[in-house]
Amino acid sequence: MPEFVHTVGARSHRFADLKALLAKASPARAGDRLAGIAASNAEERVAAQMALAELPLKTFLDQSVVDYDADDITRLSIDSHDTAAFGPVAHLTVGDFRNWLLAYETEAAELAAVAPGLTPEMAAAVSKIMRIQDMVLVARKISVVTRFRNTLGLPGCLSNRLQPNHPTDDVKGIAASLLDGLLYGCGDAVIGINPATDNLQQVIRLNHLLADVIATYAIPTQSCILTHVTTTMQAMAQGAPVDLVFQSIGGSEATNRSFGVTQSMLSEAAAMARALQRGSVGDNVMYFETGQGSALSANAYHGVDQQTMEVRAYGLARAFSPLLVNSVVGFIGPEYLNGREIIRAGIEDHFCGKLLGLPMGVDICYTNHADADQDDMDTLLTLLGAAGVTYIMGVPGADDIMLNYQSTSFHDALYLRQLLNLKPAPEFEDWLAAGCIVSNGITLQPAVENHRLLQLVEMDNNETLP
């Protein structure tokens, strides 16, 4: 691969190849330092960004950061590239592409049209020379709408995944958190449980629990048990009422192999879920989670920086028209993202996902060994609200007692809706109004002693099992 050189004043900076250029241009990141690929000083980083800005976007069609022959995400990206869609930006450098994205004339329609012409590496590259305000502004212009039992991603909407986890999957414990979330107006993106084990019978039982709750109370939302795709396929084969198929994915074939996942497996699972025809307004049936650092953690990063690897995971996700994608940005720990790095990474992930045409949510979160706190999460939350994030997580009191990390609370979603006048998915907004839970999609109604949803902790799921 050719070397890249950029001269700043009297000093020439040399970058061995495209992936070295991208890594050195990447804003400071613990994981890149851990991998030994980060810029060695601040000037080298900016020199790399300057060199990157002069690079024609076309370069990314000629040179791959991970070899075509060695990786099925590179092959997917190159083989499915839409040359016609790329047309309007084909003549631009990375730097001019940033200017094009920010131009008044570039609106939602232009951004949607160009998405199939962009490779993950183009999105990653331009994000590296954008500031937070640039990424917020451009992401805000992009509209990605998906549907299953409601309509997600409309402008002016903020949706929420209700995450009622319990450390032993106790049905009543889950139900208590579930009703708490619903009574705080949350759960329109999905009601999604991370089960404590991959045990098939337990996964099937939880699928029935959520399907029963959604049917009994006619809630316009969808459910998901976040277990391995192969377990969900087994559950579907045994007749479980599966709405969405979940899988964690990463940005290289080798990362996904370490997760026990292949592209054909995902295609098969998506087809199985669509065949169940459980969606009422659409058939986006996939739910993916990602996070910077996963490829390095799996030692499958090919010397590529963690932010570029993350966007490559989005390149995989978009092949499956998912209902939801989210970056679990602060979960991986401070050796990959620490302190304020979490904030920029969350904005990058949301921007790059949206630019590639994905319904991006962000799990705004941190662990206790990271140098981060609730104020940092409020900062990222508010920025993402301004950027038009499709959905965020809803965990009782921001404290996930199963996964042992801090995410966003139901109150956080209410805050963002109130601050920025954002509403839930329209079908869900109507349901909340009819149930006297939230009025106008924004204002929480006073809590009542005898709300009918309180009965859901009494539902005995075992009676409904086949």
Added chain:
Amino acid sequence: MTDDAKRGSEIGRPDPWHTLRSLTAARIGLGRAGGSLPTRPLLEFQLAHARARDAVLHELDAAALAQSLTSPSDDIFQLHSAAGDRAAFIARPDCGRILDDTSRKLLEKRTAAITPYDCAFIVADGLSACAIEHHAAGLLAAIFEKLAGDDWRLAPLSIVRQGRVAIGDEIGALLQARMTVLLIGERPGLSAPDSLGIYLTYDPLPGRSNAERNCISNIREPGGLSYARGAHKLAYLMRESRRRHLSGIDLKEQAAALDDAGSAENA
């Protein structure tokens, strides 16, 4: 109480369904001030997070710990990982998994044991030195009592500062132990800043994966798995590991089948 004061205390009361907290440890029914978190649950959360952060940053007092522990022999190895301080330990997990040069030389200098040890016990601070300071002494006493009837040839105890789980592999290999049992502070959660975990590894060698270990987690008194129960589970796993010459997933499946009460907690 004045009317104004009464109104002030009514805003932010817990929700009517807060009694459902008997069903889950999740923070449900917290109440609302407008749509925001009321003052009391806000500060309760801040307290839990503050304790967790303090636990992560707390430095282990290894000398005091050595005084308090029950040990198989009089000598205790005081070791340190290649992570120089707490900040390096958090940023560089790879450094926390290997010994520093001084510690390695200390173990290498030792005359090799005539017969290999059956097991080397190791105590490492991990992400919560508080867990070790609160629970290691009590837990080790319970373990040695449990093992007393068996014929175990135990290596001298090691205490490691700035250590992660895999550092036990290097220590076990240098001590020529057939297995290691490593007690380590777990990453603090909001519910408990001082949970202790035990990792058992048969045939410890650098490069072992976590799938080759057995873990018993969330040991703390009160509130978690008791010392007695933790010691009971460990003694079972140690005997089976010695008999079957393995640890990890294969041993876990067997253990789960034989001890169904323990399988969920071991997960």
